[in-house]
Amino acid sequence: DGGITQSPKYLFRKEGQNVTLSCEQNLNHDAMYWYRQDPGQGLRLIYYSQIVNDFQKGDIAEGYSVSREKKESFPLTVTSAQKNPTAFYLCASSSRDRLREQYFGPGTRLTVT
Amino acid sequence: QKEVEQDPGPLSVPEGAIVSLNCTYSNSAFQYFMWYRQYSRKGPELLMYTYSSGNKEDGRFTAQVDKSSKYISLFIRDSQPSDSATYLCAIETSGSRLTFGEGTQLTVNP
Numbered sequence: 001d002g003g004i005t006q007s008p009k010y011l012f013r014k015e016g017q018n019v020t021l022s023c024e025q026n027l028n029h030d031a032m033y034w035y036r037q038d039p040g041q042g043l044r045l046i047y048y049s050q051i052v053n054d055f056q057k058g059d060i061a062e063g064y065s066v067s068r069e070k071k072e073s074f075p076l077t078v079t080s081a082q083k084n085p086t087a088f089y090l091c092a093s094s095s096r097d098r099l100r101e102q103y104f105g106p107g108t109r110l111t112v113t
Numbered sequence: 114q115k116e117v118e119q120d121p122g123p124l125s126v127p128e129g130a131i132v133s134l135n136c137t138y139s140n141s142a143f144q145y146f147m148w149y150r151q152y153s154r155k156g157p158e159l160l161m162y163t164y165s166s167g168n169k170e171d172g173r174f175t176a177q178v179d180k181s182s183k184y185i186s187l188f189i190r191d192s193q194p195s196d197s198a199t200y201l202c203a204i205e206t207s208g209s210r211l212t213f214g215e216g217t218q219l220t221v222n223p
Contacts, residue, residue, distance in 0.1 A: 004156075031209075040121055042201060042215040043157070050209060058210070090156055100145045100205050104156030 003027065004105035006091050011110045013085075021076045021108045023091035029103070030096040032074035036060060037088040037107075046089075049074055050096055078110065085112045114139050117204050119214030128223050132189040136202035136214045139183065145205035146178050148187045151216065152198045160187070160200075192221045 004025045013019045025032065031050045035043040045058030049068040063082025068074055074093075078085045088109050092102040119136040126132055134148075144165055149157035163169045166180040175188040185204075189196055202214040 033210075035213075040215060042119070043213040045210060045212075048210060056209070092156075099209060100147050100162050100203075100211065101159055102211065104158065106156050107154070109154075 004091060004093055004103055006089075006105035006108050009106065009108060011108055013110070013112050015112055016080045017112075018080055019078050019085075019110065019112075021078065021089055021091075021110070023074045023076065023105060024072055025074075025091075025093045025103075025105075026072060027093055027103060028071075029093035030071065031094045031099055032068070033092040033094075033102065034058075034064075034066065034074070034076045035090045035092065037090060043090065046076065078112075085110060116140065116206055116212045117202060117214045119202050119217055121215045121217060123218040123220065125220045125222060126192055128192060128194060128221055130192050130221070132187075132192050132196070132219060132221075134187040134189075134200050134202075134217050134219070136185045137183055138185070138204055140206070141180065141183060143204045143206060146176070146185045147203040147205075147211065148174075148176055149201040149203060149213075150198045151201060157201055194221050194223050197221050 007022045033048040034046040047066045049055035065077045090107045091105045094102045147162040148160045151157040166178045169176045173190045177186040199216040201216045203211045206212040
């Protein structure tokens with residue numbers, strides 16, 4: 001089965017700790033994205049990558065970091081500098097020439113207390 | 114001004130009703146317009162997209178773009194309880210990214 005996996009589904013952390021969210025795809029897509037979803041605010045783009053070893057900041061990159069060492073993987077680290085990290089995080093991928101057709105993972109709900 | 118705006122609702126309709134979901138956008142240069150559906154606690158899935166202006170139909174779903182008004186719509190005919198979800202409009206705002214609306218939460222009551 002082709003698709004995107006995100007793990008874990010639920011994650012709990014104490015304030016001040018960094019946490020890394022996993023995203024893996026086997027769709028052979030070049031482009032990958034990280035979004036954050038809060039109630040009433042839709043999806044906001046954190047980071048995106050169009051090719052291995054390259055990524056760009058989205059609209060709300062502060063307090064987050066990413067890496068893209070492999071085509072299949074695009075992990076997101078939520079650092080202690082992120083002021084309000086509790087949210088639902090979604091990873092997506094697409095082919096480079098059809099970015100409008102993004103395939104989403106099931107999401108990770110992060111709670112920081 | 115936001116690039117894409119969408120009324121978050123919530124919207125509640127009886128089964129069988131025609132549903133109209135809408136978004137407005139700011140830049141007349143945008144060309145690709147998408148509708149995603151998101152069930153509770155799941156990732157969004159692409160329903161359909163349109164290029165430029167006009168209508169596109171897929172079963173009970175019709176997407177419409179009015180470029181003169183910068184207005185996009187999704188119509189659902191004969192709505193079913195299984196259509197209950199959040200519907201997100203999205204626009205390709207550059208060659209490398211989408212911008213999403215806030216999402217409209219729809220409930221179809223049996």
